[in-house]
Amino acid sequence: xxxxxxxxxxxxxxxxxxxxxxxxxxxxxxxxxxxxxxxxxxxxxxxxxxxxxxxxxxxxxxxxxxxxxxxxxxxxxxxxxxxxxxxxxxxxxxxxxxxxxxxxxxxxxxxxxxxxxxxxxxxxxxxxxxxxxxxxxxxxxxxxxxxxxxxxxxxxxxxxxxxxxxxxxxxxxxxxxxxxxxxxxxxxxxxxxxxxxxxxxxxxxxxxxxxxxxxxxxxxxxxxxxxxxxxxxxxxxxxxxxxxxxxxxxxxxxxxxxxxxxxxxxxxxxxxxxxxxxxxxxxxxxxxxxxxxxxxxxxxxxxxxxxxxxxxxxxxxxxxxxxxxxxxxxxxxxxxxxxxxxxxxxxxxxxxxxxxxxxxxxxxxxxxxxxxxxxxxxxxxxxxxxxxxxxxx
Numbered sequence: 001x002x003x004x005x006x007x008x009x010x011x012x013x014x015x016x017x018x019x020x021x022x023x024x025x026x027x028x029x030x031x032x033x034x035x036x037x038x039x040x041x042x043x044x045x046x047x048x049x050x051x052x053x054x055x056x057x058x059x060x061x062x063x064x065x066x067x068x069x070x071x072x073x074x075x076x077x078x079x080x081x082x083x084x085x086x087x088x089x090x091x092x093x094x095x096x097x098x099x100x101x102x103x104x105x106x107x108x109x110x111x112x113x114x115x116x117x118x119x120x121x122x123x124x125x126x127x128x129x130x131x132x133x134x135x136x137x138x139x140x141x142x143x144x145x146x147x148x149x150x151x152x153x154x155x156x157x158x159x160x161x162x163x164x165x166x167x168x169x170x171x172x173x174x175x176x177x178x179x180x181x182x183x184x185x186x187x188x189x190x191x192x193x194x195x196x197x198x199x200x201x202x203x204x205x206x207x208x209x210x211x212x213x214x215x216x217x218x219x220x221x222x223x224x225x226x227x228x229x230x231x232x233x234x235x236x237x238x239x240x241x242x243x244x245x246x247x248x249x250x251x252x253x254x255x256x257x258x259x260x261x262x263x264x265x266x267x268x269x270x271x272x273x274x275x276x277x278x279x280x281x282x283x284x285x286x287x288x289x290x291x292x293x294x295x296x297x298x299x300x301x302x303x304x305x306x307x308x309x310x311x312x313x314x315x316x317x318x319x320x321x322x323x324x325x326x327x328x329x330x331x332x333x334x335x336x337x338x339x340x341x342x343x344x345x346x347x348x349x350x351x352x353x354x355x356x357x358x359x360x361x362x363x364x365x366x367x368x369x370x371x372x373x374x375x376x377x378x379x380x381x382x383x384x385x386x387x388x389x390x391x392x393x
Contacts, residue, residue, distance in 0.1 A: 013058035014155040014232035018239050022249050030127035032059040034252055041253035045345045048221055048258055052161035053250035054242050057220075057227065058235070061130025062154050063123040064111075064205050065137060067145030070119045073137065074108060079277060079298075081290040082121065085110040090182045090218055092285055094277050095125075095133065100297030102271040102280065104129040107218055109184050111203040122184075122205060122214075122229075124156075126267040150205060155235035159247060160225035160258075168226060171245045172238075174215050176226045184216035189234060190241065205229070213238075220255065222262035222388045260351060261344050263312055263383035269324055270310065270339045270353055276301060279355065281310045281383070308336070308355045312383040315350035315369065320376040322352040327370040328378075330360055338369070344385060351385045352378070 010033040019026065024035035035056065037044060047053045065074060071083035080093035090109045094102050109122040125133040130151070138147050159168060168174040174187045186203055192211040203214065214229035230238060243249065256266070265271060265280060276294075277286050278301045286298060315322060322341030327334045341352035352369070360367065365380040 011059070011151075013056055014152070014235040015056045015058060015157075015239060018236045019056065019249075022243075024249070024251060027252070029252055030059060032127060034059060035249070037251040037253045038249050041251070041257060042345050044248065044250040044254035045257050047248045048161045048223055048250060048254065049346060050162065052159060052163040052167055052225070052247045053221075053254070054239060054247045055158040055160065055220075055250050055255055056155070056239075057158050058151070058155040059127040060156060061106075061123070061125040061127065061133060062150040062156070062229070063125070063130070063134055063137070064120065064148050064150065065123055065141075065145065066118060066120040066147075067142070068119065069142030069145040070121055073141055073145055074121060074123070075290055076292055077137065077140065078106070078108065079286045079292060079294075080108060081287045082108055082110075085121075087112060087114045088183050088185050090184055090216060092182070092218070094282070094285065095136075096276070096292070096294030096298075097273065098294060098297075100276040100294035100301070101273050102275055102277060103273055104133055105265060105267060105271075106133065107216075109216060111205065113202040117202055120203070128268060153206065153232050154209060155230050155232050157228040157230065157235060157239060157242070158219065158225065159228065159242060160219055160221040160223045160250075161247075162224060163246065164223070164225035167242065167245045167247055168215075171241055172213070174213075174226065174228075176215060176217060176224075179215060179217050179226070181217050184214055186212045187215045189213050189230070190238060220264060221258040222264075222384065222386070223258075256340075257342055257345060260340055260342055260353070261346055261384065261386040262388065263353065263385060266340055275310075275355065276306070278302065279306045279308055279310065306358060309358055309361045310339075310353055311356045311361045312381045312385055313338075313341075313352040313354055313367065313369070313378045314347070314381045314385065315352070316377040316379070318349065320369070320371055320374075321350045322369050322371065322376075322378075326352070328354050328356065329368045329370055329375070330365075334370075335360060335367070346386050350376075350378075356380070 027036040074082040326338040
């Protein structure tokens, strides 16, 4: 907990005592006290790439948006045409300002069963922006739309790695191979008296979590796995059961190296209200066929082309580790700076993300990184840095 004079106390997830019991090294993160690592970042990274790791992501915002006006509200405020989502479908999308700049990236899941049912959605923004997203949606909602935040009552366990599907099946009976990627459905809660509806129809987040678990297939590592939305009191027993089955706990440190190898964006580094989704090379998550805040700027960029675009860089030297803020040079001139960087445990090379002028973004282009006055050669490469495994769905 923070003991700085006047500092707000750090929030704790329902798994805080679990982290301490298993030797986690805790750190402040986006207003929360979270595990940085348990056994070490490198070891935990390899655990996820070769076996299965358990992440506590309960610090992420957990919001429900329900009512006749919910699809229109979420469609106006994000780059996704939310009304088109099928029951149980999950969409990764962006919330923008009027200039088309990313304010947050978030996941939206359709919880209602379609038809005549009242539209209902689960919205998961980043931890640092959750309160702001909650307030913004409440300000712009219609009277028929209810918005609630469930942090503290609901926890999220993410199980990621090649062994995750078999462990989830043997431990809890969740056959995630039957759930397409970027979809969610209910599964039985361990020890629950009755099973919930196994399909995606008509999920009420808190009511149905009394007797079930929402199993969602997205992920931030590029590996197979699922996120389990559970009642807070079930989080620690389920985490212990996963560890007993061979899953290993993983902290924020390895979460960062894993996502960087896949070229996934990190809020606050790869965007912080200064870049559009097209500049961030996220075109596939922008649906221009519906009105939304910031659309006009994106239409213009689509027509004219962007001036800068996020690119991947692979460092030549084995001992050079690029970090956030490192200048990128071409022909002796500074052309950008690293937004995310580090040593790839898989490639044993430094890797980085940086916004570069469009002319320099072609794979094979040579640039230099200015590492404390040392010019380190690097090459623009196609993302992801580490190829994704084949995932069912």
